[in-house]
Amino acid sequence: EAGVTQFPSHSVIEKGQTVTLRCDPISGHDNLYWYRRVMGKEIKFLLHFVKESKQDESGMPNNRFLAERTGGTYSTLKVQPAELEDSGVYFCASSQDLGTRVYEQFFGPGTRLTVL
């Protein structure tokens, strides 16, 4: 079974440019999460999708970040315009439908974003 995949693995852009990160969750996983680790700090939650709906976007830093999950499959996270402080590693994770159980979140390899 293929795990969570993310594209690109690395992205280097200049301040003010736009970048779009993509995440493909494990097939059949309705829950999709985005997290971010800024250098030297903890991994922070950004948002959570259930299928195509945003369930919790309390961690999104500001309106320069836009996440979508069209059709409830893959998700994109767009940063426009990028700022220096957006540099970090962006992780995507997915899990099965929760129900009454706490299901494991499976993480992708991450996208390392560098804003110059």
Added chain:
Amino acid sequence: AQRVTQPEKLLSVFKGAPVELKCNYSYSGSPELFWYVQYSRQRLQLLLRHISRESIKGFTADLNKGETSFHLKKPFAQEEDSAMYYCALSLRDTGFQKLVFGTGTRLLVSP
């Protein structure tokens, strides 16, 4: 606010020595606690969760609600245990969806 504290950035031990990676949390309710591990050039993966009460790769962790701790322990460290370890919690308030991570502890096991 919910918070997870891992006081050690780096823990360096010799092979065969006992290991304890510390994790404390602040949350007034009943959280679910996890340890995630990231080996070199691999992705973040779940090591263990407190509700399972199991031992994985020789590691155990006990939730101490009185001390709000969830320390990770292994009696005899192996070189292959060298990795980055993250303690995390999820909250009933968010349906146990959102994970709150600590800053991580790098474990280095030397021969």
